[in-house]
Each structure stands twice: as structure tokens, then as C-alpha cells.
Amino acid sequence: MSKGKVVIIGGGAAGIPIASNIRSKDKDREICIISKDTYCSYSPCAIPFVLEGVIKSFDDMVMHTPEYYKEERNIDIRLNTVVTSIDTDNKKVHIGSEEVEYGDLAIATGGICFTPPIEGRSLKGVYRIMHISDGMAVKEAMDAGAKEVVVIGAGAIGMESTVAFAEAGLKTTLVEALPCLLPLILDSDMSEIVTKKLVDMGVNVITGKSATSINGTDKVESVTVGDKNIPADFVIMCVGVRPNSKLAVEAGIEVGARGGIMTDTTLHVKKGRGYLQDVYSAGDCTEVVCGITHRPTGSPLGTTAVRQSKIVARNICGEKVTFPPVLSPNICCVDDLHCGQVGVTTHAARMGGIEPVIGKSRAFTRARYYPGGKVIDIKLLFGGEKLIGAQVVSKEGVKERIDSLSFAIKLGMTLDELIEAETCYAPPASMVVDPVTIAAENAKKNMA
Amino acid sequence: MSKGKVVIIGGGAAGIPIASNIRSKDKDREICIISKDTYCSYSPCAIPFVLEGVIKSFDDMVMHTPEYYKEERNIDIRLNTVVTSIDTDNKKVHIGSEEVEYGDLAIATGGICFTPPIEGRSLKGVYRIMHISDGMAVKEAMDAGAKEVVVIGAGAIGMESTVAFAEAGLKTTLVEALPCLLPLILDSDMSEIVTKKLVDMGVNVITGKSATSINGTDKVESVTVGDKNIPADFVIMCVGVRPNSKLAVEAGIEVGARGGIMTDTTLHVKKGRGYLQDVYSAGDCTEVVCGITHRPTGSPLGTTAVRQSKIVARNICGEKVTFPPVLSPNICCVDDLHCGQVGVTTHAARMGGIEPVIGKSRAFTRARYYPGGKVIDIKLLFGGEKLIGAQVVSKEGVKERIDSLSFAIKLGMTLDELIEAETCYAPPASMVVDPVTIAAENAKKNMA
Numbered sequence: 090m091s092k093g094k095v096v097i098i099g100g101g102a103a104g105i106p107i108a109s110n111i112r113s114k115d116k117d118r119e120i121c122i123i124s125k126d127t128y129c130s131y132s133p134c135a136i137p138f139v140l141e142g143v144i145k146s147f148d149d150m151v152m153h154t155p156e157y158y159k160e161e162r163n164i165d166i167r168l169n170t171v172v173t174s175i176d177t178d179n180k181k182v183h184i185g186s187e188e189v190e191y192g193d194l195a196i197a198t199g200g201i202c203f204t205p206p207i208e209g210r211s212l213k214g215v216y217r218i219m220h221i222s223d224g225m226a227v228k229e230a231m232d233a234g235a236k237e238v239v240v241i242g243a244g245a246i247g248m249e250s251t252v253a254f255a256e257a258g259l260k261t262t263l264v265e266a267l268p269c270l271l272p273l274i275l276d277s278d279m280s281e282i283v284t285k286k287l288v289d290m291g292v293n294v295i296t297g298k299s300a301t302s303i304n305g306t307d308k309v310e311s312v313t314v315g316d317k318n319i320p321a322d323f324v325i326m327c328v329g330v331r332p333n334s335k336l337a338v339e340a341g342i343e344v345g346a347r348g349g350i351m352t353d354t355t356l357h358v359k360k361g362r363g364y365l366q367d368v369y370s371a372g373d374c375t376e377v378v379c380g381i382t383h384r385p386t387g388s389p390l391g392t393t394a395v396r397q398s399k400i401v402a403r404n405i406c407g408e409k410v411t412f413p414p415v416l417s418p419n420i421c422c423v424d425d426l427h428c429g430q431v432g433v434t435t436h437a438a439r440m441g442g443i444e445p446v447i448g449k450s451r452a453f454t455r456a457r458y459y460p461g462g463k464v465i466d467i468k469l470l471f472g473g474e475k476l477i478g479a480q481v482v483s484k485e486g487v488k489e490r491i492d493s494l495s496f497a498i499k500l501g502m503t504l505d506e507l508i509e510a511e512t513c514y515a516p517p518a519s520m521v522v523d524p525v526t527i528a529a530e531n532a533k534k535n536m537a
Numbered sequence: 538m539s540k541g542k543v544v545i546i547g548g549g550a551a552g553i554p555i556a557s558n559i560r561s562k563d564k565d566r567e568i569c570i571i572s573k574d575t576y577c578s579y580s581p582c583a584i585p586f587v588l589e590g591v592i593k594s595f596d597d598m599v600m601h602t603p604e605y606y607k608e609e610r611n612i613d614i615r616l617n618t619v620v621t622s623i624d625t626d627n628k629k630v631h632i633g634s635e636e637v638e639y640g641d642l643a644i645a646t647g648g649i650c651f652t653p654p655i656e657g658r659s660l661k662g663v664y665r666i667m668h669i670s671d672g673m674a675v676k677e678a679m680d681a682g683a684k685e686v687v688v689i690g691a692g693a694i695g696m697e698s699t700v701a702f703a704e705a706g707l708k709t710t711l712v713e714a715l716p717c718l719l720p721l722i723l724d725s726d727m728s729e730i731v732t733k734k735l736v737d738m739g740v741n742v743i744t745g746k747s748a749t750s751i752n753g754t755d756k757v758e759s760v761t762v763g764d765k766n767i768p769a770d771f772v773i774m775c776v777g778v779r780p781n782s783k784l785a786v787e788a789g790i791e792v793g794a795r796g797g798i799m800t801d802t803t804l805h806v807k808k809g810r811g812y813l814q815d816v817y818s819a820g821d822c823t824e825v826v827c828g829i830t831h832r833p834t835g836s837p838l839g840t841t842a843v844r845q846s847k848i849v850a851r852n853i854c855g856e857k858v859t860f861p862p863v864l865s866p867n868i869c870c871v872d873d874l875h876c877g878q879v880g881v882t883t884h885a886a887r888m889g890g891i892e893p894v895i896g897k898s899r900a901f902t903r904a905r906y907y908p909g910g911k912v913i914d915i916k917l918l919f920g921g922e923k924l925i926g927a928q929v930v931s932k933e934g935v936k937e938r939i940d941s942l943s944f945a946i947k948l949g950m951t952l953d954e955l956i957e958a959e960t961c962y963a964p965p966a967s968m969v970v971d972p973v974t975i976a977a978e979n980a981k982k983n984m985a
Contacts, residue, residue, distance in 0.1 A: 102969070135904065135964045144964070149906040245963075391969050392962045418961035427966055431959075456583065458597040488966040489937030492973075493944050495959050500948035511879075511943050513866035514840045515693075516583045516592070518875055518936040521550070521839050525940075 093192020094119040095405060096182055098172050098336070100129030102394035103197035103372025103401075108164045110402030121165040122158075123172050123184065128221045129155060132391055136224035137249035140231065141256055147221050147228075175340035177365055193367050193405045196337055196350060196358065197398070200330035200373035200389050209303030214323040218246050219330075227325065231257055235322035238262070239312040241300045242328040243270040245421035248283070250325055252424045255290045262293040262319050264300050264312070266328075271421060274430035278449075279468050279480045286426050293319075330389045332374045342368070345385045349376030354411040356401050369404065371397035380414035380498070381433045381477045382441030388417045418495040425484050429491035432478030432498050438470060445470035445477060448504075448532025452524035454486045456516035467528040469494075471536070474503040490525060504532055541640020542567040543853060544630055546620050546784070548577030550842035551645035551820025551849075556612045558850030569613040570606075571620055571632065576669045577603060580839055584672035585697035588679065589704055595669050595676075623788035625813055641815050641853045644785055644798060644806065645846070648778035648821035648837050657751030662771040666694050667778075675773065679705055683770035686710070687760040689748045690776040691718040693869035696731070698773055700872045703738045710741040710767050712748050712760070714776075719869060722878035726897075727916050727928045734874045741767075778837045780822045790816070793833045797824030802859040804849050817852065819845035828862035828946070829881045829925045830889025836865045866943040873932050877939035880926030880946050886918060893918035893925060896952075896980025900972035902934045904964035915976040917942075919984070922951040938973060952980055 095111060097104045100122050108120045122129065128151055135150045144150060155166035174183045175196075181188045202217035204210055216227050231254070238254045240247050243265035254261040265272065269280035270287070287294050295314055302313045303324055311318045332349040334342075343351045343359040350358055350370040357364040372394035379386045393415055400412045418431035438445045448469040455462030465483035467490070469476060479494040481487045497507060508530055512523040543559060545552045548570045556568045570577065576599055583598040592598060603614035622631045623644075629636045650665035652658055664675045679702070686702045688695050691713035702709040713720065717728035718735070735742050743762055750761045751772055759766045780797040782790075791799045791807040798806055798818040805812040820842035827834045841863060848860045866879035886893045896917040903910030913931035915938070917924060927942040929935045945955060956978055960971040 132904065132964065132969065134962070135906070138907065138964055143908060144906055152905075390962070392960060395969055396957070396959070413957065416959050418959050420961045420963045420966050422963050422965040427963075429961055431961070456580065457600075458583070458592055459586065460591060485933075486937050488961055488963070489934050489941060492958075492960040492971065493937060493941030495961070496941050496945050496950065497948070499954070499958055500945070500950060502944065502948060506947070509844070509861065510940075510947055511844070511864050511866050512840060512940040513868045513877055513879070513936055513943070514582070514838070515868045515870050515875075515936070516580065516586055517870040518868050521580065521843055523940065 092118070094121055094190065095193045095195070096189055096191035097122045097195040097197055098182065099197035099199055099372065100124030100126055100166060100168065101197065101199050101372060102132065102391040103199070103398045104195070105130050106395050106398035107195050107197060107371060107402050108158070109162060110399050111405055112162045112164060114402065114406045121167065121189065123167050123170050123182070123189070125169065125171045126220055127169055129166055129168060131221060133219060134391060136218050136221070137246060137253050139224055140228060140250060141253035147224055150221065172336060175336060177340055177360060177368055180367065193369070195369045195371060195401050196374060197372045198333040198336060198374045201333045202327060203329045203331045204326055205328055207300060207302055209305065209309070210326065212303055212305050212309050213307055214305070214309035215303060216323060216325050218250060218325060218327055227323070230323040231259070236260060237320050237322050238325065239264060239300070239319055239321040240325045240327065241312070242326065244273065244327060244329060245271070245419070247325065247327040248421055248423050250327070251287060251292055252290070255292050262295065263287065264298065264314050265296045266299040268297045270294065270296065271428055274419060274421065274434065275428060275480055276435045276468060279466060279482055282466055282482050283423055283426060283428055286423055290424065330373060332376070332387065334374050337370070337374070345376040347376065347385065347387055349385070349387055350374050351376050355404050355409060356397060356412050369401040371401045378414040379433070379441070380416045381472070382437070383414065384441060388415045390417055390419055393417065416495050416498050418491045420488050420491060427483060427487035429481045429487040430479065431491050431495045432476070433470065434478060434480070435470060438472065438477060443472040443477065445472055446532055446536045448528040448530070448535060450524045450528035450531060452527055453520055454483060455518065456520060459516040465524050467524050469528045469532055471504050471532055474505070476502050476504070476507060494525070504529060504536065508533060540566070542569055542638065543641045543643070544637055544639035545570045545643040545645055546630065547645035547647055547820065548572030548574055548614060548616065549645065549647050549820060550580065550839040551647070551846045552643070553578050554843050554846035555643050555645060555819060555849050556606070557610060558847050559853055560610045560612060562850065562854045569615065569637065571615050571618050571630070571637070573617065573619045574668055575617055577614055577616060579669060581667060582839060584666050584669070585694060585701050587672055588676060588698060589701035595672055598669065620784060623784055625788055625808060625816055628815065641817070643817045643819060643849055644822060645820045646781040646784060646822045649781045650775060651777040651779045652774055653776055655748060655750055657753065657757070658774065660751055660753050660757045661755055662753070662757035663751060663774060664771060665774050666698060678771040679707070684708060685768050685770050686773065687712060687748070687767055687769040688773045688775065689760070690774065692721065692775055692777060693719070693867070695773065695775040696869055696871050698775070699735060699740055700738070703740050710743065711735065712746065712762050713744045714747040716745045718742070718744065719876055722867060722869065722882065723876060723928055724883045724916060727914060727930055730914055730930050731871055731874060731876055734871055738872065778821060780824070780835065782822050785818070785822070793824040795824065795833065795835055797833070797835055798822050799824050803852050803857060804845060804860050817849045819849045826862040827881070827889070828864045829920070830885070830891070831862065832889060836863045838865055838867055841865060864943050864946050866939045868936050868939060875931060875935035877929045877935040878927065879939050879943045880924070881918065882926060882928070883918060886920065886925060891920040891925065893920055894980055894984045896976040896978070896983060898972045898976035898979060900975055901968055902931060903966065904968060907964045913972050915972050917976045917980055919952050919980055922953070924950050924952070924955060942973070952977060952984065956981060
């Protein structure tokens with residue numbers, strides 16, 4: 090009994106693993122990925138590191154080609170191909186006048202860079218960083234003798250790109266409208282550490298002010314921020330990622346207040362009063378539920394996309410598995426300074442009606458007397474007795490500590506349990522009492 | 538209402554924090570630490586790294602002097618002082634003919650290096666590594682023109698000392714009677730990675746054979762292992778740590794089958810039919826309960842000592858808090874290769890009646906295309922659905938992953954929960970799917 094072709098719109102961190110996961114369970118089912126991108130199977134998060142020169146070329150980022158997927162996994166990938174509409178009644182997608190029938194459809198259209206409506210945003214020399222082609226254009230601008238750049242937006246891509254420009258010797262200005270850098274993942278006290286890092290690298294950091302216009306005749310010449318005019322040979326706009334849900338909306342599929350495609354727990358999309366049993370959504374285009382506030386939110390992370398893709402693939406293959414609320418652990422690498430976060434920030438907690446109790450520590454990643462240890466800053470947030478958020482900034486040991494705190498939040502760890510939890514020690518690897526434990530003990534004092 | 542002096546026998550990782558923790562809660566109580574050691578307030582785990590030259594001197598290891606404790610914390614510390622007996626009926630300890638009365642007593646006498654009864658073990662040139670004085674003697678032997686050394690016992694200190702000797706250019710032989718290196722923390726498949734490391738460093742590694750005699754006239758000349766005679770200018774014996782409970786035993790305090798001082802959950806010691814409400818035990822001398830098998834065991838780790846010391850201090854100060862069963866996360870640093878473990882190994886699981894389901898992964902610590910990433914090997918053990926043990930070997934990201942798995946075991950995480958758990962990603966810090974997740978997915982296959 091054939092269930093028809095699986096059509097996946099999008100070849101990114103959700104689309105590709107949906108196809109691969111289906112194939113690993115069903116060796117015969119016809120699978121077709123349609124992507125408007127020129128490449129597939131890459132992580133856009135790597136683009137700033139190519140700009141920085143740490144990763145040698147954009148080709149290195151690409152894990153596999155369409156030919157690989159065809160030959161090794163019998164998956165069809167059509168690149169440079171735009172799906173123009175979805176017809177859920179007749180189970181077809183349209184590529185212009187061409188019709189492609191599906192048995193199951195997965196919408197994995199990803200995100201789009203939000204562009205605030207400021208004057209001059211369409212000038213030549215204004216770039217976004219979302220696809221490899223964007224990265225190549227920026228690299229070309231860097232190599233064409235640019236001397237000055239303005240980056241608008243201090244999220245992960247903005248921060249990491251700023252580092253790339255500063256290290257390339259460009260006079261770099263970073264503009265963030267909110268009061269601190271990495272405002273969605275760091276509280277202002279933790280953010281200060283990162284600000285200092287960029288300032289020390291020679292970056293002109295401007296926070297709490299918006300870029301009000303981009304100026305130039307046919308090409309960017311400067312950016313106006315407050316009463317200042319900052320010269321720029323090119324501009325990077327990375328103000329935020331929004332769900333790319335236009336195609337879904339046009340097909341009558343419901344989206345939430347933030348524009349993300351609404352789904353049930355099994356990731357079927359909503360249309361009218363019900364959920365379509367043969368249409369799924371995964372990745373940046375999808376609305377998710379916050380594991381702390383239980384409100385709809387976004388989670389534009391490759392990790393979330395990959396986890397959703399497994400759920401979609403299993404359900405397409407006949408299982409009935411659910412995608413749980415998210416904690417969205419994430420990490421941004423600002424040169425050698427890693428900034429990680431999981432759960433809610435203080436602002437997000439308050440928006441969810443929770444006044445968090447805070448615990449902080451500043452300690453070391455190795456025994457104090459062991460050479461090479463790095464300063465590590467930790468901030469923990471508790472809602473009542475439960476851990477609800479964490480921020481960690483250091484030059485090492487950030488990613489895994491965030492993961493450990495992600496496990497802790499997921500499993501409902503209390504403050505007392507965290508204080509009591511066992512951690513390991515050797516002088517080259519840690520202090521006897523882990524900085525996380527020290528931060529938890531600090532929270533205990535603040536809770537009393 | 539005075540409760541009398543707190544006397545603490547031992548100035549190591551249990552004794553010192555007991556004193557400090559009491560002082561932070563009670564600024565007046567008289568506290569006296571009595572230690573036979575020449576130094577206090579140091580981590581013996583650091584000794585191999587001084588031998589290796591990474592830590593410049595033994596002085597660097599010592600956090601504080603007795604003078605510091607007296608002046609800053611009003612804690613008396615008597616070094617080079619041997620408690621000869623404990624009289625629990627009259628609440629006194631004896632230092633030869635001197636009597637010291639106590640209100641509360643904490644036994645924190647630590648461990649002793651087990652020395653198997655092999656011929657020649659008392660020859661000059663046979664060292665143990667437990668105290669700074671031991672480390673100094675070994676350093677002297679190294680500096681006195683030694684060319685060849687035999688290390689007997691491949692636990693953490695044996696492994697780390699072996700690295701120190703090999704890096705100093707000594708012809709180094711490591712002898713382990715059990716079938717693999719680090720046998721208490723690594724299964725043989727994981728241990729092979731470490732064996733390769735030492736062999737690549739030029740170490741002569743002998744496993745599955747015992748040293749049967751140490752040979753020489755007044756001074757070590759060689760060690761006999763099987764039918765071979767291995768020349769040695771000096772020998773390190775680190776066959777294992779046993780609880781130093783002799784003083785307690787002589788005072789009528791009960792010890793378990795492994796020689797560890799038995800306590801109730803509040804760390805009061807047992808004498809006769811009851812637990813003495815004014816005598817506590819903490820650190821390597823103390824018997825603990827394994828959090829997986831629920832059997833009595835040892836946990837000769839600085840981290841365990843510190844955690845117990847907090848419980849003892851709080852109970853001495855009038856609280857009633859308990860010390861839970863242990864998972865004993867630990868890490869051994871073999872040159873740049875970190876070997877971490879938590880919970881039970883396969884052998885320990887089987888000894889506890891559990892046949893574990895295994896999940897393994899070999900992956901990278903960063904995105905495959907990001908330079909500088911290290912190979913990481915992970916082995917997870919499940920008992921039924923629950924995670925019960927983990928082993929991780931890599932050049933980075935070991936300590937924190939072991940901690941995360943320690944949290945996971947403590948909170949009763951199941952295999953499905955671990956597969957579903959969220960981890961963070963950035964190309965310089967990790968793969969999109971964490972190696973822990975990959976190992977868990979492997980276990981899922983093995984469980985089916």
C-alpha cells in the first residue's frame with residue numbers, strides 16, 4: 090500500500106534530516122526535497138566563521154551534495170526551485186505551472202531575516218546573512234577593499250559576524266536597539282562581559298539606539314544612529330529571524346501571533362478547525378511552546394529543527410510521537426568567548442509572570458593553581474524551587490554546562506538537588522566545587 | 538550554651554571544609570584540626586601535575602597555611618601531630634599523653650595507599666603518592682638522575698604520574714594486574730584508547746600481570762613482572778586507596794567490609810548498637826552507599842569529601858541533613874586525554890546484578906568542518922530504561938559531559954528522555970547532534 094511521495098519544502102536543518110530519517114526507516118518511499126536555495130545540507134551558523142577565515146571556504150560547510158543524496162540515499166533534491174503554492178485539498182504543491190503530488194508534505198521553509206522598515210535598506214551594500222549566497226556576497230564586499238562596516242542587530246549571527254569583520258581589520262560598528270548585546274539570551278549583567286570583549290577588540294558598540302537610516306546614492310555610504318552618521322562601505326542587517334510562513338499562510342494554514350506555523354503536538358499543521366494529517370511543519374518556520382512559560386514562542390535553532398525533523402519523520406512513517414515544549418539551549422561564540430543560555434532570561438521569566446531568584450558565580454574552569462584556566466561567569470534563575478534558566482559565559486566549558494543545565498531544567502531539578510548534585514574534579518579540568526554549584530549556593534542565600 | 542570544641546582529625550579535603558563550613562555558620566565555636574601531615578589545605582590530585590612540571594611547585598598546590606586559618610577564620614590547625622587514640626566515652630582524643638576534649642568530633646583521616654605484600658616493597662626507592670612529602674620525595678628521585686621507573690597500579694594517580702615520568706624522559710613502565718588501565722572507571726573497550734595514548738608516548742604498558750617482586754640490595758634495582766625483570770631506579774606503588782580507619786577501629790567504631798567507617802545517613806559513626814551523636818566521619822575514610830547498586834562502597838574523591846564535609850558541618854551546627862548515595866563522577870587527565878566516568882562500569886553493574894544495555898558513539902567535539910575539533914568517545918550504560926553509568930574519553934568536553942550525565946542519573950533520566958533532551962550547538966563548540974545523544978540513540982537500537 091503506497092502512501093505516495095513525501096514532499097519536503099526546504100533543504101535546511103529540518104528538511105534534510107526529515108528525508109534522511111524517513112529513509113532510514115523506509116527504504117522504498119519516494120522522497121523529494123524542493124529548495125529555493127543554491128545549496129543544501131549546511132548550517133547557516135557556520136557562515137560567520139567562514140567570513141572570519143577559521144573555516145577555509147563555504148564549500149567546507151556543505152556536508153553533502155544533491156548527487157550524494159540521490160546516489161546514497163535515493164532522495165531527490167531540487168535546488169533553485171521555488172514552490173509557488175500549496176494545495177492541501179488536492180495534495181499538491183505548485184512550482185509555477187508544474188504540479189507535484191504528495192502523500193505527505195513537510196513544510197520546512199525556515200526563517201527569513203527581519204528587515205525593519207528603515208530608509209535605505211534596499212541600497213546596494215546592505216546584506217543579510219541567512220544563506221551561503223549571502224555569505225559569499227559579504228565575503229566579496231570584504232575582499233573588495235571595504236574599510237568600514239556597520240552591523241545592525243546583536244544576535245548570534247550579528248555578534249559572530251562583527252568578530253569576523255573586526256579580525257579582518259575593518260573598522261566595525263555594532264548597533265543594537267535593545268539595551269544590551271545578545272539581548273534575547275543574556276541579562277544585561279552577563280552581557281557586559283561580552284560588550285567588554287568586543288570593545289577590547291576595537292569594535293564601536295552602540296546599544297539602546299536604533300539605526301534610523303542607511304544613507305547613500307546607489308550604494309551604502311553611512312548609517313545614521315541617533316545624531317551620529319557612521320561611515321560604512323557595507324551594512325549587515327541581522328535584526329532577527331522570523332518564521333518564513335508566507336507559503337503556508339497563503340495555503341490557509343494557521344500561524345500564531347509571531348508568524349510561526351501552528352501545529353499540534355505531533356507537528357501536524359492546523360487548517361480551519363482541524364489538523365491536517367498529511368501536512369507537517371518543522372524548523373524555524375514552526376511555532377513551538379516554551380517549556381518554562383508554556384506560551385507559544387519560536388526556537389530558530391538548528392538543534393530544534395533536527396529534533397523536530399525526527400518527530401515528523403517518525404510520524405510520517407506511521408508512529409505517533411510528540412514534540413515536547415522547548416528550552417532552546419543555545420550558544421554564541423564571540424571570538425574565543427562562548428556565551429550559552431537555556432530556559433528563560435530574567436526578562437522572559439517576567440514576561441511569563443515569574444519573578445526569578447538569581448544565583449551567580451564567577452570562578453575558574455580549572456584548579457586555581459593549574460595554568461590555562463579561564464574565568465567563568467554563571468547565572469542561574471529559579472522559579473520557586475525549580476531551575477528555569479541559566480546563562481554561562483567563558484572561554485571553555487560553556488556548551489556542556491549549558492547542556493547539563495538543560496537536562497536539569499527538563500527533569501525538574503530543584504535548587505537543593507542542584508546544590509547536592511555530584512560533579513567531577515581533576516586540577517586540569519575543574520575546581521573541586523564546580524562553578525555551577527557555587528552559583529546554586531549563591532541562589533540559596535538569595536532565596537532565604 | 539557552649540557545645541564544646543569541635544575537633545577534626547585530618548586536614549585534607551574533608552577536614553578543612555568541615556572547619557570552614559562550621560565557621561561560616563558559627564563565628565564563635567572553638568574549632569581545632571589535628572593533622573599528621575606537614576601541610577594542610579591541598580588537593581593530592583595535583584601532585585602528578587607538579588611532577589609533570591605543569592604546576593610549577595608544590596607550594597602552588599597549597600591554598601592556605603595554618604596561619605591564614607588562624608588569622609582569617611579563627612581555626613586552630615596543628616600539623617605534624619598524630620592522634621594516638623580516640624576515647625568516645627569521655628569525649629577526648631589523645632595525642633600521646635596529651636588529652637584534647639571535644640564537644641563534637643569529626644574523623645577525616647582520609648585514605649592510605651594500599652601496599653600489596655610483595656617482596657622488596659620496603660626497599661629504598663619505593664614511593665607512594667598520597668601527601669606532598671611523597672611528591673617531594675619522588676621529585677627528588679626524578680631530579681637525582683633517575684633513568685627508569687616502574688609504576689605499579691593504573692588508577693588515576695598511577696596514570697597521571699606515568700605521564701609525568703614519560704614526559705620527563707624517563708623510560709617508564711606501567712604495570713596493572715587487572716586486564717586494562719583505569720580498570721575501576723573504564724570498561725576495557727574505552728580503556729584501549731588510553732592504552733594507545735600511553736604506548737604512543739613511549740610507555741611500556743603491561744596489563745593483566747602483577748609485579749611479583751621488587752628487587753635490589755638496599756635500593757630498588759628492578760621489578761619482576763611475570764618472567765621479565767624490568768630495571769628501575771625507583772618504583773611508584775599506587776595499587777589503590779583504602780580507608781584510613783585504624784584509629785576509628787581501635788576506638789570501637791564500626792567499619793564495613795572494605796574498611797570504611799560506617800555511618801548513618803547523617804554521617805554519625807556507629808559504635809555498638811547505636812550511632813554516636815557527637816562523632817562524625819567524612820572523606821576517604823568513610824563508607825558510602827552506591828547510588829546505583831545501593832551497596833556499601835568507597836568514594837575516595839575530593840568532591841565527595843567536600844560534599845560530606847558540608848553535611849557534617851551543618852549537622853554539627855544543629856541541622857539534621859543527610860548525605861545521599863553517591864554516583865562518584867570522576868575524571869583522570871592522561872596528558873591531554875581526559876577520561877571521565879560516573880555511576881557504574883559494566884563490571885560494577887554486573888556485580889550489582891544488573892546486565893547493562895550499552896550505547897556508544899565516536900564523534901567530534903566541534904562541527905566536523907570546524908578546525909581543532911577532537912574525537913570524543915562515549916559509552917552509556919542503561920539498567921532497564923534508566924541511565925546508570927557513563928564513560929567519556931576525549932581531549933575536551935569530558936568533565937562537563939560527565940557532570941551532565943551525573944545530573945541525568947541522579948534525576949532518574951530514562952533512555953527516551955536522554956534522546957529527547959535538548960543540547961546546544963555552535964560550530965566552534967559542538968556538533969548539531971551531541972555525541973551523548975548519538976550514544977543514546979545507539980543504546981535505543983541495542984535495547985530493541
